[in-house]
Amino acid sequence: MVPLIAIMVITVLATLFGAALLFFVSKVGPKVKISEIKSLSYECGLVGEEKKSTKVSVKFYLVAILFILFDIEIIFLYPWAIIYNDMLTTNAVFIFSEMMVFMAVLLFGLFYVWRSGALRWD
Amino acid sequence: MGQDGFETTINLIKLLLIFLAMIQAVPVLVWVERRGSAFIQDRFGPNRVGPLGLMQLLADAVKFIFKEEFSPNKSVRAIYYMAPVAALVPAALALGALPLSTPIHVAPFEWLGRSWGPYTFEMQSFDIPVGIVYVLAASSLGVYGLLLAGWGSSNKYSLMGALRASAQMMSYELSLGLSVVGTILVFGSLDFHTIIKAQEGFMHFHLFGSEIQIFLPNWGIFYQPLAAIIFVVAVFAESNRLPFDLPEAEGELVAGFHTEYGGFKLLLFFMGEYGHMIVASGLFSIFYLGGYGLPWVDTITVTEFFSGIFSHSTTASIVTSIFYLVLFLIKIALFIWLFMWVRWSLPRFKYDRLMDLGWKTLMPLALFNIILTASIMFLAHFIHWGV
Numbered sequence: 229m230v231p232l233i234a235i236m237v238i239t240v241l242a243t244l245f246g247a248a249l250l251f252f253v254s255k256v257g258p259k260v261k262i263s264e265i266k267s268l269s270y271e272c273g274l275v276g277e278e279k280k281s282t283k284v285s286v287k288f289y290l291v292a293i294l295f296i297l298f299d300i301e302i303i304f305l306y307p308w309a310i311i312y313n314d315m316l317t318t319n320a321v322f323i324f325s326e327m328m329v330f331m332a333v334l335l336f337g338l339f340y341v342w343r344s345g346a347l348r349w350d
Numbered sequence: 351m352g353q354d355g356f357e358t359t360i361n362l363i364k365l366l367l368i369f370l371a372m373i374q375a376v377p378v379l380v381w382v383e384r385r386g387s388a389f390i391q392d393r394f395g396p397n398r399v400g401p402l403g404l405m406q407l408l409a410d411a412v413k414f415i416f417k418e419e420f421s422p423n424k425s426v427r428a429i430y431y432m433a434p435v436a437a438l439v440p441a442a443l444a445l446g447a448l449p450l451s452t453p454i455h456v457a458p459f460e461w462l463g464r465s466w467g468p469y470t471f472e473m474q475s476f477d478i479p480v481g482i483v484y485v486l487a488a489s490s491l492g493v494y495g496l497l498l499a500g501w502g503s504s505n506k507y508s509l510m511g512a513l514r515a516s517a518q519m520m521s522y523e524l525s526l527g528l529s530v531v532g533t534i535l536v537f538g539s540l541d542f543h544t545i546i547k548a549q550e551g552f553m554h555f556h557l558f559g560s561e562i563q564i565f566l567p568n569w570g571i572f573y574q575p576l577a578a579i580i581f582v583v584a585v586f587a588e589s590n591r592l593p594f595d596l597p598e599a600e601g602e603l604v605a606g607f608h609t610e611y612g613g614f615k616l617l618l619f620f621m622g623e624y625g626h627m628i629v630a631s632g633l634f635s636i637f638y639l640g641g642y643g644l645p646w647v648d649t650i651t652v653t654e655f656f657s658g659i660f661s662h663s664t665t666a667s668i669v670t671s672i673f674y675l676v677l678f679l680i681k682i683a684l685f686i687w688l689f690m691w692v693r694w695s696l697p698r699f700k701y702d703r704l705m706d707l708g709w710k711t712l713m714p715l716a717l718f719n720i721i722l723t724a725s726i727m728f729l730a731h732f733i734h735w736g737v
Contacts, residue, residue: 230476231477234365234446235443237362237365238442238446239439239443241365241366241369241442242369242442242443243435243439245369245373246435246618247435249618250431250435250615252415253414256416257415257417257419258416262420264423267420267421268422268423268424269503269504269505270422270505270507270604270609271505284510285513287517288513288516288517291517291520291705292516292517295523299523299524299527302524302531303527305531306483306531306534306540309531309534309535309538309720310538310539310540312724312727314538316728316731320731324724324725327724328721331717334717335717338709342709342710347706348702349701349702349706
């Protein structure tokens, strides 16, 4: 079975399932007039004050950027890991030392980020 | 999709069945969760509706259907309604690639005046050669559902829950990806079938030319114990389960990203979450517990055993497949029980502790595990000591 077609079929199926369910439920449920107060955003008994542009900590953006950096580095490990066992018989020292250098760079990056305080939450 | 109408139809039915099985598993798992938590806390749990409270799920579903439709007036409608669906789709996509059992071989047969076959049906929605990368990619799309929910409902609790969830899922995805590298190193493949095949039989080594057999199944968990632990912890954080359910810490954030959701919209989030749990359990079984395989016994022995009992080759193949499917489901069920057990055993982490665990403990450990595995394989190559 061609995987791409199957993936598309599943995506469409799951999306339609969810959307149809939401639509069906909205038609079946009781129709109640929703008052002004009820339709406010949830707050513990008070009228909500926050605006749409709630300020969020810059830490979250930092985590996102660090994630992208490290995730790309991790992706490089995958092809290496696949051929590692086969390459050991032909060119063992090369494949081993090459990746150890890469890992050293990765670890250095991690400790640099660590020391610079980017991972400190308070 | 298949060489003729019959194969295409069966493949589509299979695809639908696997999706529906995931949806169907949710009420059962909710029941297990509720009964299980009641068991751990020494109380009854749901026991009124039907035997053992099993009909409770049906009653809940009916109740969900007849709930009033509601969305807060400040919410961004399109995003608000998109979020539950966006939480469901990645789980369904990831589950489709997991091999559930051995393929069914259908011998040529006569039907409707013409001959059909032979066919081979894989017991998975689609067979993809880079399964690991695909499943990790698909299941990490789950973060979009949470983010959309938090952003769309314009509520500060939702937004904070969603931000926490996405930061947490990203951080632990690094450790998850790194822990899998160790498994790939040992088995040398991204294909699930190859990995499962490599874990058959007894654990054995070649040491100085002689073969040594150990009385242990040839499972990944014995080759990669550290990676297995990291994988479990990361998976708990990925699926936002206790002790890492910071995104919905009810003491601080009401209910986190689904504060404004109710009724079936909430149920769709549940389907996504439980779908992720099923996928995570399946991945753990495949990487560390030999997938659908029977411990110590390889597939060929079992296939021959069933061919000895059933004379028709198609019947034997189907029975073998069902046997392995049950085995796989048992492994998944055991791991899901671990999810629920841990939920009632460990308290919730503080957020800074959570991020520290992900970045400062698990990630260096996972990197260390890769270096260790690679070094051992490197040294083993020089003293002719192979797995």
